[in-house]
Amino acid sequence: MRAADALIAVMLLIVGFGSAAADEAPRRVVSMNLCTDQLALYLAAPGQLVSVSYLSHDEKASVMAADARRLPVNHGLAEEVFLLNPDLVLAGTFTSRASIEMLVRLGFRVERFEPESSLDDIRANILRMGRLLGREAEARRLAASFDAEISSLRQDRGSRAPLGAAYYANGLTSGTGTLVNEIITTAGWRNLAAELGIEGMGLLPLELIVMNHPDALIGNNQKEEEPSLAFQNYSHPALIAAIRSGTGVTPLPERYTVCGTPATAQVIRQLVDRRRRMTKSAGGKS
Amino acid sequence: MTVPRGYGALMIGLVALVLVLMAVSLVVGPATITPLEALRALFHDDGAATLVMREIRLPRTLLAAMIGGTLGICGAALQSFLRNPLADSGVLGIGATAALGAVVAIYTGLAAAFPLALPLFALVGAVLSVLVVLALGGSAGTTTLILAGIAVSSLAAALTSLALNLSPSPYAALEIVFWLLGSLSDRSMLHVQLAAPFMIVGWVLIAGLGRPLDALTLGHDTAASLGFRMSRVSLLLVLGTASCVGAATAVAGSISFVGLVVPHMLRPLVGGKASRLLPASWLGGASLLLAADLTARLVSPAKDLKLGVVTALVGAPFFLALVLKSRGRLA
Numbered sequence: 001m002r003a004a005d006a007l008i009a010v011m012l013l014i015v016g017f018g019s020a021a022a023d024e025a026p027r028r029v030v031s032m033n034l035c036t037d038q039l040a041l042y043l044a045a046p047g048q049l050v051s052v053s054y055l056s057h058d059e060k061a062s063v064m065a066a067d068a069r070r071l072p073v074n075h076g077l078a079e080e081v082f083l084l085n086p087d088l089v090l091a092g093t094f095t096s097r098a099s100i101e102m103l104v105r106l107g108f109r110v111e112r113f114e115p116e117s118s119l120d121d122i123r124a125n126i127l128r129m130g131r132l133l134g135r136e137a138e139a140r141r142l143a144a145s146f147d148a149e150i151s152s153l154r155q156d157r158g159s160r161a162p163l164g165a166a167y168y169a170n171g172l173t174s175g176t177g178t179l180v181n182e183i184i185t186t187a188g189w190r191n192l193a194a195e196l197g198i199e200g201m202g203l204l205p206l207e208l209i210v211m212n213h214p215d216a217l218i219g220n221n222q223k224e225e226e227p228s229l230a231f232q233n234y235s236h237p238a239l240i241a242a243i244r245s246g247t248g249v250t251p252l253p254e255r256y257t258v259c260g261t262p263a264t265a266q267v268i269r270q271l272v273d274r275r276r277r278m279t280k281s282a283g284g285k286s
Numbered sequence: 287m288t289v290p291r292g293y294g295a296l297m298i299g300l301v302a303l304v305l306v307l308m309a310v311s312l313v314v315g316p317a318t319i320t321p322l323e324a325l326r327a328l329f330h331d332d333g334a335a336t337l338v339m340r341e342i343r344l345p346r347t348l349l350a351a352m353i354g355g356t357l358g359i360c361g362a363a364l365q366s367f368l369r370n371p372l373a374d375s376g377v378l379g380i381g382a383t384a385a386l387g388a389v390v391a392i393y394t395g396l397a398a399a400f401p402l403a404l405p406l407f408a409l410v411g412a413v414l415s416v417l418v419v420l421a422l423g424g425s426a427g428t429t430t431l432i433l434a435g436i437a438v439s440s441l442a443a444a445l446t447s448l449a450l451n452l453s454p455s456p457y458a459a460l461e462i463v464f465w466l467l468g469s470l471s472d473r474s475m476l477h478v479q480l481a482a483p484f485m486i487v488g489w490v491l492i493a494g495l496g497r498p499l500d501a502l503t504l505g506h507d508t509a510a511s512l513g514f515r516m517s518r519v520s521l522l523l524v525l526g527t528a529s530c531v532g533a534a535t536a537v538a539g540s541i542s543f544v545g546l547v548v549p550h551m552l553r554p555l556v557g558g559k560a561s562r563l564l565p566a567s568w569l570g571g572a573s574l575l576l577a578a579d580l581t582a583r584l585v586s587p588a589k590d591l592k593l594g595v596v597t598a599l600v601g602a603p604f605f606l607a608l609v610l611k612s613r614g615r616l617a
Contacts, residue, residue: 171590206472211319211338226453228392228393229392229464230461231457236342236474237341237475242334
């Protein structure tokens with residue numbers, strides 16, 4: 001027990017030398033969570049961010065993978081983060097509890113971010129990240145351009161809102177209260193899961209997709225995925241027969257939906273374009 | 287020849303039970319279609335409802351019956367051949383090695399390029415385990431055989447989990463549950479087409495073994511003196527079991543306990559004759575799995591409860607009772 005106390009005291013001492021005063025902008029920021037990684041990469045000054053989580057190097061999960069690759073990764077372990085000697089640690093509310101608690105006990109400043117489940121959350125997290133990093137002006141600019149892009153996308157309402165069925169690995173869907181629902185509805189679509197009363201993530205039975213005739217499935221790009229059973233329903237004969245447009249799955253890549261970032265506006269734009277093309281071809285036929 | 291008078295009645299009753307359960311299975315589902323509409327949509331084209339019936343509910347129902355039948359008939363044949371009340375494709379590790387074969391075919395991408403690779407790999411896995419189990423424990427007593435089966439089964443389950451953990455797909459590790467517990471959700475007619483030929487071949491091979499298995503109840507020597515070549519019987523049994531259990535596992539994962547429980551329930555009713563037990567166990571297995579799948583769907587429609595959970599909840603206490611009963615004899 002005494003040895004452990006002594007160890008912690010020594011650690012605290014080492015940390016004490018590294019940490020900056022609280023009101024100054026932090027100089028060594030470590031991010032342990034995919035979502036905070038991306039926001040910090042958007043906003044941090046050169047050299048301010050010293051490590052990001054290993055997930056952010058993955059192009060499928062992160063919109064900032066190219067920038068993230070310039071930085072060393074951490075795996076969300078308290079030991080790694082400790083050795084990086086940060087003066088600010090960014091984490092998600094779902095980041096490993098044990099690691100976070102240990103870092104807090106060791107006296108690190110840890111800031112936790114809720115995952116973004118709406119466009120408002122994205123704006124709020126951008127502004128908060130700006131405050132924490134001492135980059136408020138940049139954050140306000142980024143949030144303003146995000147807002148402008150979203151409101152211009154909202155203007156573009158078609159005459160008819162197509163019905164989309166969000167359908168991911170293992171038959172999961174996103175209902176009300178999710179970022180995907182906001183992405184779909186902001187793009188001028190109707191979300192089948194929300195209309196069926198599904199809240200949050202839930203299973204969307206194949207039968208209900210067939211009975212409701214969605215105009216398109218919105219999901220992963222199967223060609224990018226390694227073989228598994230998770231996407232076998234995409235080639236289910238009933239599903240293929242049920243999608244009226246017959247054009248397969250409209251991709252909504254995970255990197256835009258796992259975390260809300262300014263890039264979320266891009267994927268809304270893709271869905272708006274898709275809707276325009278659909279209504280145009282439908283109009284041409286009639 | 288002691289023909290139990292009730293045998294005909296029993297078979298008619300079992301056929302009726304299977305048909306009733308299939309009908310119920312066809313009218314239960316998340317889409318709100320009334321039972322009458324559902325059955326009409328199955329035969330007359332009615333747009334979306336027909337699609338749901340023919341492409342979603344029908345394959346599920348057919349597979350439940352076919353896979354249950356497979357497990358039932360294989361359990362009966364293995365128990366009769368090995369003269370061992372604890373034998374069944376799950377206990378002997380055949381399901382687990384078939385799952386390993388299927389996992390290798392799917393996660394290497396082979397099955398996507400060449401669909402037949404899936405049942406073939408599962409079949410190869412199943413053949414290997416039957417051979418290993420028979421070599422290790424075929425001629426020895428009850429306990430050795432079961433131990434050999436448990437060893438093969440655990441090894442195959444571990445290798446399956448390892449293969450899925452090492453797979454590059456982030457979803458693979460979660461799919462361990464499917465392979466170890468089995469499920470029939472969202473199967474399609476493609477799965478039926480893939481598995482049916484292998485299953486039918488297996489059933490025919492096993493059904494042809496009725497008479498030699500009857501003779502075997504009198505002992506190996508008597509059976510041999512009656513003109514049945516045991517090496518041939520053994521080969522046909524291995525191929526038949528591997529073919530149908532392999533195909534069943536390839537499309538629905540490994541489902542335990544059906545093959546163990548069903549022959550035990552039916553044996554007293556058919557007078558203990560293997561040639562009668564085989565068809566009765568097919569029907570009994572089909573009924574049990576149809577009922578298990580219905581239970582899984584009705585108890586938690588939104589959760590995709592795995593089939594193996596239901597069959598194990600029924601089967602494991604039964605297995606325990608069986609072990610307790612046979613403990614007296616083994617000691």
